[in-house]
Amino acid sequence: MREVFQQELREVQDRLVEISELVVTSITDATESFNESNITLAEQVIANDDKIDELAIALDELAINILARQQPVARDLRIVVSALRISANLERMGDISEHIAQLARYRFPDKVVPSSLRDTFANMGALDVEIAKKLVQLLRTQDPRLAEEIRNEDDKVDALHISVFDQVLGATWKGEAVDTVDSTLASRYHERFADHAVSIAKKVQYLATGDWIPADTPSHH
């Protein structure tokens, strides 16, 4: 019985890793479709988001089922409760990737942002991909250094997010209203994606320390 239970807890962890791997694919393809105006890739991201949603629901059902049957306590209970919360963040990260891909699709064959902002968005996208990859490793290993690295990269995303507004509101901005809207939304999506990763990192930390933390981090814009 005890062994079955430990097996189930490993299953919960494996499924979190599996979903986070799909999130890596999703944000990689979404940012590429966004930066390169690749409509095929954008459509693929949008179509694949259902898979992330389904896996998140299935994981929630497994977690609730474990709570009902095994009635875990202490660290085991924390693992199951954290999984429920982390799956919600991962599901939302998939949604945000989808939003980025939708922006690429709306404006196709045009690019979403004017040339003056392309480097900034390429950098934000690369950071989001890097953060998602570190998240997979964090969920696999619970190594606290990875949580720290994710937090540092989130700071870089926040700085780029602010720099987008500096550019859009600066004297040299030549964009049309549509460029301003798209840049604002795209920047917000990239920033929220990283916020969710930080939120997950805090939940993984809770597994180690037992200190509960808020559902979400306040975000700046």
Place this chain on the structure above:
Amino acid sequence: MREVFQQELREVQDRLVEISELVVTSITDATESFNESNITLAEQVIANDDKIDELAIALDELAINILARQQPVARDLRIVVSALRISANLERMGDISEHIAQLARYRFPDKVVPSSLRDTFANMGALDVEIAKKLVQLLRTQDPRLAEEIRNEDDKVDALHISVFDQVLGATWKGEAVDTVDSTLASRYHERFADHAVSIAKKVQYLATGDWIPADTPSHH
């Protein structure tokens, strides 16, 4: 023992209602500060968000504590798990109110949106307040008709959200880039606020039916 447990479940429900009442105050003041450029009210919303965060964390701790001590099953387990998830939505709704108030504060003494959009935002704000009030009643009574009403009002918010983009991207838009940025962000915040209410309504429905539902609703922009 059984009676203590039922008392604790009521406590969980009461605390959700309490937090949702603070969210009503928060969105009421935030939208008023936004629409009237009331800096005092904006500061108040920003200062009060900590209280919502604290209560949400305290509720999570209570819920986890109940899971550990009482090891609930069936509907009791669903109540506790739902409370954990609903508190995350309420906490986020408080954050979004704060973001709306922050926009008012940034632009003070100017108004955040140009006059052509003021009616639209007044309507969106009034709908968000209405939705938050219905949420309090829904959490108090679990009346499924309220869930349905919240969903209908969310549809109205979505329609206004789309109309903001129609106006900002229309031929007659005279706004500067700053107006475009603010209108885009503000509209997104108003829309996300309502999405979280719908997400809570689905979780309340889960209490009745036992069918688990995704962490969040996909949102449009």
